[in-house]
Amino acid sequence: MNITVCNPLLRTPLSLIVDDSCPVVNLTYYWIHQRHAWKARHQPNIPPERWEGNATQLKSIPPTIPADFAYEWAEWCWENGVKGKFSLIPYPAGVGRVDEGFPDFPTHEYHSWLRIYRELIWPSFDLTPEMLTHTAVVDLDTFSLTEEWEQVEWVDPPVDNRLTDYIITAMEMLDNVGIPCEGVTSPGAFGKRQEAAYAKAVLTASQHVNNNPRPFYFLWLKHDELPDVPIWYPEKEKGIAIASIVSCAGDWFGGWTGYDLGDADRFITEDLQGGRLPPILEKELPCVLVGHWPGFYFNGEKCGFDILKTVKARLDAYDPDATKTLWMKNSEIAHYYMARELTEITVMEEQHEIHLFTQFPTANFTLALDAPIRHVQVNGWDLREVHSRRDFQPDTFLIEGKQTFVAFDLEVGETRLALTE
Structure with a gap:
């Protein structure tokens, strides 16, 4: 029996990345101010x-970008x-620390932002x-801004403990x-x-x-390549790995500036045939879109947000019965691809069983078996047979021709599938 690990629930992952977002302040405003001041000093x-x-x-x-918009x-x-x-930039442009507040702005706005982050986003x-900061590199000893920039000089960052300590500091503030x-x-x-040192850090x-x-x-x-989810530093026995989430579609909402208006057609056209997304979806590859928070706000006009609504409506029209695509967090995509690549699968032909062993749990793990199966158990639990992809959900199986699809949540350790043909 041949077994293939499929996309979760036979649906292509969709995901939206939002960059340059932070409480209270509009990063673009401070980024341009600080970058042009740097230019005046150095160039x-x-x-x-x-x-x-x-x-x-x-x-x-x-x-600022108000909490009401968030x-x-x-x-x-x-x-x-x-x-x-x-994103939640911990010390945006050095204006204020997310764990200490923004002293030059209303306290209630800061607290509203944190509540929205936790409860809604x-x-x-x-x-x-x-x-x-997303602007200047911080001196961790003094917590002052240096003349180096995170996205300029630190494109090639130090590969000693400074890089790891920098990321640790960012994580600790959240x-x-x-x-x-x-x-x-x-x-x-x-x-x-x-990248190798960065991933390790x-x-x-x-x-x-x-x-x-x-x-x-x-x-x-990557606008002109097929996306993937590369896995770095896997340790199968320990359940350790890190995934690189690769976007296939750039910011065609409102740009990082909030004044460069995009176009929904660059994602997917009204006839659902053109744009960057349809060919990626047809190949059933992870479809990760990128936007920037100032661009969605678009200086209060919300033009980027309107484009997002249009793109979502077109994606819904592309997949009207919700059988082709599945919206996922980045971490959910990462965990699925880790499990897909690092789970050991053994077919026990005589026992009519499939044994899986993994240290990489994930939801909606989906297998394709090249035989019609009448009855499936996962760890002694009977799965329910369904008869359409619309109804194909966790703890079900679906027969299509000579194939059987099985979906379940994959847990750490051993999982046994018992099959009756």
């Missing part, structure tokens, strides 16, 4: 490049089943640091407000030229701060 005769922002736009960029956005995501990853999105993060987000290309930090042996990191955005 006074070199005009800013496009990625460094347009200072003439600052007059239209508010320094509430509206998070409530809509919850009601519409959108899941993914949402966290149930649907992994919360991660996007390192410490943990101080009761948010143990599942992974991290790279500010810009932070760590890209030392994130894994070490995650184990140190949160006792989490299976974190993820988001670093790569």
